[in-house]
Amino acid sequence: MPLLGAHVSIAGGIYKAPSLAREIGCQSMQIFTRNASQWHAEPVKTEEIAPFRNALQETGISPVLVHDSYLINLASPDPELRRKSMAAFQAEMERCEALGVFALVTHPGAHRGAGEERGIEVFVQCMNRLLRTQRGRLKILLETTAGQGTSLGYRFEHLSSMIEGIEDEARERVGVCLDTCHVLAAGYDLRTEEGCRRVLEEFDRIIGIERLVAIHLNDSKGKFGSRVDRHNHIGEGELGLTAFRFLLNCPELRDIPMILETPGPEENHRKNLRKLRSLLES
Numbered sequence: 001m002p003l004l005g006a007h008v009s010i011a012g013g014i015y016k017a018p019s020l021a022r023e024i025g026c027q028s029m030q031i032f033t034r035n036a037s038q039w040h041a042e043p044v045k046t047e048e049i050a051p052f053r054n055a056l057q058e059t060g061i062s063p064v065l066v067h068d069s070y071l072i073n074l075a076s077p078d079p080e081l082r083r084k085s086m087a088a089f090q091a092e093m094e095r096c097e098a099l100g101v102f103a104l105v106t107h108p109g110a111h112r113g114a115g116e117e118r119g120i121e122v123f124v125q126c127m128n129r130l131l132r133t134q135r136g137r138l139k140i141l142l143e144t145t146a147g148q149g150t151s152l153g154y155r156f157e158h159l160s161s162m163i164e165g166i167e168d169e170a171r172e173r174v175g176v177c178l179d180t181c182h183v184l185a186a187g188y189d190l191r192t193e194e195g196c197r198r199v200l201e202e203f204d205r206i207i208g209i210e211r212l213v214a215i216h217l218n219d220s221k222g223k224f225g226s227r228v229d230r231h232n233h234i235g236e237g238e239l240g241l242t243a244f245r246f247l248l249n250c251p252e253l254r255d256i257p258m259i260l261e262t263p264g265p266e267e268n269h270r271k272n273l274r275k276l277r278s279l280l281e282s
Contacts, residue, residue, distance in 0.1 A: 002247075002254065002258045003027045003255065004026065004027055004257075004260075004276060004277070005021060005027055005028030005061075005257055005259045006029060006030070006260040006272075007260065008020050008029050008031060009031075009266070010033070013051075014031070014044075015051035016055075017031050018058070018059040018064075019055060019058075019059060022059040022060070022061060024266050024269050024273065025269075025274070026061060027062075028061060028065070028258075029061050029065070029259070030064070030066065030105070030259045031064070031066055031067075032066065032067055032069075033066050033092070036067070036069045036071075037069070037070065037071065038071075039069070039084060039088055041091055044098045053099070053100055063101075064102055065101065065103050065104075065141070065177075065257060065259060066092070066095075066101050066105065067105045067106075068088075068092045068104060068105065068106045069088055069092065071084075071085070072092075073085050073110055073112075074108070074122070074126040074127060075108060075109030075110060075120070075152055076109060076110070076111075076122070077111065077112055077114040077122065078112070086126055090134055092104055093130065093134040093138060093140075097134070097136045097137075097138055103140070103177075104138055104139070105177045105214070107145055108123055108145065108152040108153035108162060109122075109152055110149060110151045110152065116152060116158065120161050124161075124166065127140070127166060128165070128167050131167070131170040131173060132170070138173070139174070139175055140173055140174050141176060141177040141213055142159050142176055142177070143179055144176065144177070144179050144182045144186065146186050146226075147185070148229050154186040156206040156207055159176055159207055160206050163207065174211075175211045175212070176207060176211050178215050178216070179216035179218060179261075180215065180218055180239060181219065181230070181239070182216075184220045184239055184243075185226050185228055186227060187225040189224060191238070191242060193242055193246050196243055196246040212253070214256060215247060215256065217234065217244060218231040218261050218262055219232040219237030219239045219240075220237045220238045221238070223238055224238060231262055232262070233264075233268065234272045235275060241279060248280055249279075
């Protein structure tokens with residue numbers, strides 16, 4: 001059975017997030033560990049770590065994913081932005097290791113006019129340096145994107161090239177987070193059961209299904225192939241319910257976290273989780 005969860009707030013203290021997640025019906029969760037729209041972030045305070053870990057044990061919320069700052073661009077052709085991005089990403093990794101979370105989700109970046117091939121090359125160089133510097137058990141998950149602007153990661157081939165470029169000893173630490181809204185907008189048709197099967201088969205052929213470590217469950221306001229990244233509530237967008245029913249009941253996807261990033265407050269997550277659970281087959 002999939003481990004359903006949602007991206008929850010850390011308002012009032014990161015240690016409160018597990019209880020909030022359990023309250024709205026989560027088994028797993030995703031959080032930011034800091035303000036995602038600012039570059040600067042202090043290290044996790046020692047007094048925050050034990051309460052957070054204790055709350056995870058008490059609630060049973062597992063696994064925990066962290067999403068990195070949206071400012072980070074490890075594929076940038078701008079050396080200064082790349083330097084800031086690497087420093088911020090290393091800080092994210094350190095925070096995750098301190099908190100004992102399972103995985104750090106990141107968008108693969110944007111090439112900003114340098115071209116996709118060069119952007120992928122730059123991303124791989126940066127990620128290899130980061131993984132050499134920051135060793136540990138933390139998984140790095142490359143998220144599929146909608147392909148807005150010059151964003152990388154909207155084709156499975158992009159992610160495959162990035163993973164293949166990671167040095168051998170570190171490659172096992174890198175996986176993929178598939179976002180249903182993003183892949184539909186990027187041109188992968190999940191609107192029918194047969195379409196879902198074809199997309200998973202293509203993912204397996206190009207990347208390998210064993211690399212699929214997490215899924216973001218989001219309906220899409222953007223149309224199929226629009227390359228517009230706008231999330232919608234489950235069953236209220238261009239995807240409908242078929243894709244979610246298929247993914248939730250797919251034997252190959254059992255026991256992986258499936259995380260809501262749908263709009264609005266936690267009460268909306270509660271409603272969306274109920275809708276998802278109604279699609280589970282016994």
